[in-house]
Amino acid sequence: MRLNSELCRRNPEHATKQRWSRPIKVIGPVRPATDFEWTVYGDVLLSSQVGKTLHEAGFSGFELRPAEILTSTETPVGREVFELSPNGWGGVAPVESGVRVLEECPFCKRQVFSGYTNPARLFDLDAWDGSDFFVIWPLPRRIMVTGRVGELFLKSGYTGARVRPLGDLPRAVAGKLGPGHLADWFDGARLAEISQQVARDD
C-alpha cells in the first residue's frame, strides 16, 4: 500500500472522502442523552468533561476535535462537544483473523477485505504502537482500546459506548470490509508514518 492520491483515475467512487472537512456539524439534542454520542456516519462525540477525564487518565492515541451540535434549524445548541478521533495504530489484521485482501484497485490501491472469522486474533502485539486508543486496519470504525481504558469506562459508568473483549466482537453484517484509504482516517504526519509502517510490513 502506498500513500494515495485524492482521486482515482479509474473509479471516481474510490476518491478519498471529504473526511477532513472539520469541525463536524451535526443536528442533535440540546442535552445529550448519553455520555458518548454517535453521528449517522459513526463518528463519536463526547463532552469536554469526558475528554478531560480521558486526558487526565494519561491515555494516548486519540485527539479531541471540536464539533458542533445544531438544532434542526441549524442554530448551534451551545453545548461543548468534541469528536473522539483515534490516531493510535494497531497494525493490519493478521491473516489468522480471517481478514484478507479480496480486491485491490490497480490505480489508487484501494482495497476490499474479507470480514474476520476469528476476532480474537485481530490484535497483533508486534504491530501495535502501544497507544491506548488505536485502529486495527481494515476496521477503522471499531475503536480499539487497552484494558486500562476499559476499566475506566466501567468505573465511570459511561453511557453510549460499550467496551468488550476483542473476541466478543460481533461479525460484520456484510461479509466484506471496505474501509477506503488510510487517508480517509488519518491525516498529516500521522498518515505518513502509518503508510510507511504498512509498506514496511507488506
Ligand SMILES: [Zn+2]
Ligand atoms: Zn481506485
